[in-house]
Every structure is written in structure tokens, then in C-alpha cells.
Amino acid sequence: MDYMKETIDSLHKKLADKELTSEELTNQTLDNINAKQKDLNTFITVNDKAVEAAKKVDEDGIKGPLSGIPIAIKDNIVTNGIKTTAASKILYNFMPVYSATVMEKLEAAGAIDAGKTNLDEFAMGSSTETSYYKTSVNPWDFSRVPGGSSGGSAAAVAAGEVVAALGTDTGGSIRQPSAFNGIFGIKPTYGRVSRWGVIAFASSLDQVGVMSKRVEDSATVLATIAGHDDHDSTSSNEPVPDYRANLNKDMTGVKIAVPKEFWHEGTHPDVVESTKKALDAYKKMGATVEEVSLPTLKHAVEVYYVLASSEASSNLQRYDGVRYGYRAKDVKNINDLFVNSRSEGFGDEVKRRIMLGTFALSAGAYDAYFKKAAQVRTMFIEELSAVLDKYDLIMGPSTTSPAFKIGEKVDDPLAMYMNDILTIPANLAGLPAASVPAGLAEGLPVGLQIIGKPFAEQAVLNAAYALQEENKFYEKIPTALKGED
């Protein structure tokens, strides 16, 4: 099965009409994934129990829209009985004994777990290059990164391996790879989706979200995974709308703010042009577009790297070689066990973040870094909130450039971190945000970023849907795949 021209609705129809069984669909999906692995490397683990699960769905009968449809899962979301590594050596053999709430919800809806997609180690990175296992590639140009950290999920969707995939987004890890691969991706409001069973990176920023070629498919999956969970006290009681049924492309009277600081210096001219073209399209649809200012934005990367690294250094203390994961050999005492397991199990980028965070939290640096960053975060939240009091949506480019070359930035952490400048704001303020394809820059996809008010996922989805129906980007086949068929 090649999902280039399929949607959840079209597949559901075939399954419900018995034109196709879930078993057949799942077999075809896995064959296609396995055939493309050598070029794309999108998966760490293909789920060898998927066909079994599909047979069961066939026996029980096709029910809701996701029933019998394979979905790819980022490998930092734990799946009962399916290896979950977070792309780290330290979890090379970790076999979860329970599933994340999002997985239980997908399973209850009859969705099939196609397998676990590649990411940057512990979701720390923007290219999948920090994965211990493999670097995924961009289906538009095999010499380029798919972005990250949800790069495997994004490339798998763009290449037609699955119709939708779950990702996680701490500083842009859904939106940046979505932009780089020419697909749609949404990070919901902080608290919209349960994080139970999602391997923690930075707990005040992490959210689970969805990636798909078409907005309507993400709407269906998001409505399935959203909602309160007793296991996650940060998950909200806010009711979950039927995002799919409520999709509406009417932009009449919608007020759009464009922060002038989003036109970051050094932004690729074609990115600027595609973004402006999208904004013009919204004007023609009856929306108003006005420039605003977010003066504190220039400090967003600084705030993010202090806070995210600090939270990561705390969250990653649990990896000590005692209860699960990699355990160092030939150690004499318990302290060597901790230190050697961690030093041998973590990769360079993860060590870098742990070091940065430990530094920011250490006596003598705490007030100047950790507390200071948390204060600037408050100022930034207030700035964004003031804009969203007057406007419905904030828009701008998702990234400053299209996908970069594999190897181009891997040795320059600072350049890699600056990549996140446009996506970090929504995480710092906990706002829902999406990236929707807006055009091409030198033949590579460009994403428009849409940020909404808290719990206004519907408004974000609707705006993305309006642009999708205008430019029909989903009809484009990624360049590097064209020669293959």
C-alpha cells in the first residue's frame, strides 16, 4: 500500500465496504515500509505483531474511522511488548510492560501500530542525526535531513509509508520536520494530550501530536488521542471537540497577527516568499493580516535551552543501569555502575544537554540561568497572550530555511539550536501550533506556522485546511521518490 493518494476517510470506506481487509492493508503497509527502509531509514522497529492485530480488528469488525488503519509511532512513546528505545543506546533492549495512554486510545479505536519511527536521541535534535541507530533521510532529497526530532515519522508520512504518524514536540520537533517534508503536523496545547508513557524530555514543554499529508487526517487522530487522563495530572479536563467534523475553511473575519521578529535575519528568500504568498491567500479568503511585535522573542532560544536542558538533566537521572536498559560491564561498585552505564549509554548530544542543564541548576548558576530563564519565560507568555487577546492566530514561517544537508550542522550545536527559533515560542507558552505546506524553496518544501489560543486547535486546523484546499500541496510527490516507481 502506498498512501500517496489515500486518506483515513478513503481507507475507512474501503475497509468498511470490505473491498480491503485490515490484514491485507497492514501486510501491504509493512511490505512497503520494509522495501523503503534501505533508502529512507524511517523506522527503528517495524512491528512484527501488526498483522496479528489487524486480523483481530477484521474479526471484530471495522468500526470507527481509524479501525484497521496502520499508524506509525515515534519511538519515544512506549508500546507494550514492542521495543521502545527513544533512539538511545541506553534503552537498546527496553521492552515496555505497558502502553502509553495515546497508544491505548489508538488501540481502542482499532488503529494498528505499524512500528516505531526514528528520532534524535531522546528527541534532542533537529535532524535525526543524534539517533544511536540511524539517520533518516528526506524523501525530497536523500542527501538532506528529514528534520527532527520526529524526523522518522515525518519522512514516513511524506514517503507514503503510512497515512499518519504520532510525533512529540518539545521545541518544534513536530513542526520543523513537517515543514521539511512537505506535510502537515500539529502540536496541541500543553495538557491537551496525555503524556503518560511518553519518554520525558522537558516536562513543562513536551506534547504529543500528529503528522499527516492532509489536515483532515490529523484532525481525526488528534480527536482520538486527546483528553484527560488520570495518569497525567497535567492533562486537561477541557472537552475534546470532533475536530474532523468541525473542519471548516471559512477564513472570513479571522484576525491574523504576524510578528515582525518572525522574519528572522538570514531567512531563506524563498521561505519569505512562500510565507507571504500564503498570507496573501488568507487575505483573499477574507482574513485580516497585521504586523505585531514580540520584543522578547530574541531571547526565546536562550530561555528554551536553559529550561529544556535543566528539565532534561533532571528527567534523565533515572537512567542508571539498575532497573532497565543498558548496564555497564565490569564495574566494582554501585557508583561506577551509575556513571559507566550513563557515560557509555548516552550519546554526545544527550550528554551535552545533561551537562548544560546540570550547570544551569548548579549552586552559583541557578539564579542567573534557571530562575532568570523562567522569569523571561513569564514575560514571553504575557507578550504572546496580549497578542492573542486581539488576534485569533499568529502566523509566520515554520523554519528559517528548507531542509539542510546531512552532516551540515551536526558538529555545530549552536547553529543546530538556532534552527528552533521560530517553533520554540509555542512550547514556551504551551500554545497549539501547526505547520502546513506553503510552497517550495529550491525544490524543497516550506512550511507556514500557525499558532492559536490555548485549546483553539480547531481554529489552527481550520486555517491549515483553508490553505491546503487552496494550494493542494498534498498532490505533490517528493522529488527523490519520483524515479523509483
Place this chain on the structure above:
Amino acid sequence: MISKEEILHVAKLANLKLQDDEVDDFVSQLGQIVEMEGNLADVDTTGVEPTYNMGDTNTVFREDKGIHTQTREQMLENVPETDNNLIKVPTIVDKEDDE
């Protein structure tokens, strides 16, 4: 700027052991990143409350009722070394300390 001594101190706090070349890399890379983060000093944050948590911070109460999740066997499935259904680790107290 961040010194070699600081890097070694932070590594110790983080339970990480760095190779010599890693120490040199970290001195230069972390130095640059910390310098970038130091720009935060330019922001006047007098009287601004820090944001440490997101979402509803209301305390949630629930009935104190036990629920079954995993069994002991399941919880031990991923443990690298077990003995009699217990987690096995190397010596916790060094022999010399005993004497």
C-alpha cells in the same frame, strides 16, 4: 566562558565520566552555549514571577483506592540482573569502608 574545572565538576554532579577529548570539546561548545544563554542578563526581570510549571496547577484529589497495574514479574522483566525476584547490583558499600 566555562573552565575545565567547572566542566569536570558539572560532569561529576551529572554522574557522567568524560574522556579527555570530550572535556576539551565541552569546554569550547558549552562555553559558547552558556555565553549565548548569558544574554538573558540583558532582560530586566525585576519583580517578574518565574514560570516553572505549565497547565493547571490545581491539586487533584482522588479516592485512596488501590489499582492493579503491573505484576512483580512484569516490573522485573527489564532488569539487567535479578536474583530471587530482587534487583541485583554490585557492592554498595566498599569493603575498605567496612574495616
